[in-house]
Amino acid sequence: MNKLIVGNLVHRPLRSVISAFAVAIEVIMILSVVAIFYGILNGSRAQTSGIGGDMIVHPGAASALMNTSSASADVRVADVLAKLPHVQVVSPVYIKLTAGTSLETVYGIDFNSFNALRAFTFVSGGPFKGPDDLIIDDLQAAATPHLNVGDSVKVLNHNFKVCGIVEHGKGSRKFIPLQTMEALDNSPGKATMFYLRTEEQPQYQEAIRSEILHTDGLQDWSVQTMQEFLSTLTPDHLPGFNIALRVVISIATIIGFMVIFQSMYTAVMERTREIGILKSMGAGQLSIVSVVLRETMLLASAGIAIGVAATYMLRAVLHNRFPTLSFAVTTDWVFKAIGIALLGALLGAFYPALKAARKDPIDALSYE
Incomplete structure (x- = not known):
């Protein structure tokens, strides 16, 4: 047979x-x-966890699609959050979703505070020196032939100069100064969310959450630990x-x-x-x-x-x-x-x- x-x-x-x-x-x-x-x-999970934050604070309800939401938070909220007990670093981030040759996110960051969450590892170049500087990760650099520090790149219909190339795994593949992002999007003084680095004990994070939700104007905000946010990045939570x-x-x-x-x-x-x-x-x-x-x-x-x-x-x-x-x-x-x-x-x-x-x-x- x-x-x-x-x-x-x-x-x-x-x-x-x-x-x-x-x-x-x-x-x-x-x-x-x-x-x-x-x-x-x-x-997305790996890049978000690589930012180095312990908590995420942003207006509105928690969502796995938070990176696609508009920048509606006042940057000055960072000063309020920084004064809370057990908060070590507060970094405002302006996230812009772009759909050019590919779908990607661009982060507008305050370099000093964002770097304080977990330091960038520079492959070449260094931090921002001007409003039109751009930091990219090594994978993005490899995807663009012959792209080096000092080259010009168009992002968000604006010409930027690559000032640094960093190791991948820290939130996004492209970073521009926060103030530049605000100006390009015509939203001065705004941010999408705030990343917090806190003292490590879980009870401190619960205390911080309670303090934020009892602060005037922040009662309806979403306050999540990084673990809670990453748990929403699952197929069941994505429409x-x-x-x-x-x-x-x-x-x-x-x-x-x-x-x-x-x-x-x-x-x-x-x-x-x-x-x-x-x-x-x-x-x-x-x-x-x-x-x-x-x-x-x-x-x-x-x-x-x-x-x-x-x-x-x-x-x-x-x-x-x-x-x-x-x-x-x-x-x-x-x-x-x-x-x-x-x-x-x-x-x-x-x-x-x-x-x-x-x-x-x-x-x-x-x-x-």
């Missing part, structure tokens, strides 16, 4: 290759979309994340299902006499079903192997071509994609297998 299954696949090489590649495409679609979605999410993921996975599964169904259904119709011969030799319905399903599993396994290998190759290519793109291929999703592909293939082959098993041997032997 094993020789028969392999022989059937080798006898129709083009159909076998197309079927295997359809499963491979299914796997690549699932893993690639998940890798991009989770890569962006995990990258449409899980829906988009399920839609893409469903489409990929349907593609794999339909190709396997068409391939195995056609194969069963072409092998009617072969099935008749097997039945006349004593093969039962279970044996016939087994032949079709085992052939399907062999095709699916080949396709899965190709798909997983191609996804890791794609990750290497994207990492080399787009250093700033987070492409997170995780082991758990590799196994999930394998399970989804196998299940789709088995469902696609199930009806053709039953049809083959139910053929009457006399009719099958007389089939022309």
Whole structure:
């Protein structure tokens, strides 16, 4: 039977290759979309935690999409927060979401206070020296060929000079002076949020939260510890994340299902006499079903192997071509994609297998 299954696949090489590649495409679609979605999410978590703050304070309710909100906080609130007991550093940040050649965030920062949260590690250059200076991280520098300190870069439709290149992982990939951001966005004296570095004991953070919420004008503000904010950066807290993921996975599964169904259904119709011969030799319905399903599993396994290998190759290519793109291929999703592909293939082959098993041997032997 094993020789028969392999022989059937080798006898129709083009159909076998197309079927295997359809499963491979299914796997690549699932893993690639998940890798991009989770890569962006995990990258955001890593960059936010790398800022060095212990607490985040901003107007309005807590939200995982806080970085897309407008700058509605008065910068002078930083002076109020700095006077609270157990607060060591307060840094106002103005965050601007841009959609140029790619979607990215630009941070307007007060360098001294932002650097005090956790110091920048400069690869080259140094801090701001003027209002039109720009700090970028090393991944952003690598993504732009031949970009060095002293070069001119257009950000937010304004020309900046790169004054420093820092190691990645501290909030954003591009930083400009806070006052410059306020002027460009026509919002003088405003900020999006405040990062606080506090004394480490959790009870101090609760005391700080209570003090802030009992301060006039700040009663409706959101006050979160860094751990609380990072816990909101999950698929369940991002609108449409899980829906988009399920839609893409469903489409990929349907593609794999339909190709396997068409391939195995056609194969069963072409092998009617072969099935008749097997039945006349004593093969039962279970044996016939087994032949079709085992052939399907062999095709699916080949396709899965190709798909997983191609996804890791794609990750290497994207990492080399787009250093700033987070492409997170995780082991758990590799196994999930394998399970989804196998299940789709088995469902696609199930009806053709039953049809083959139910053929009457006399009719099958007389089939022309």
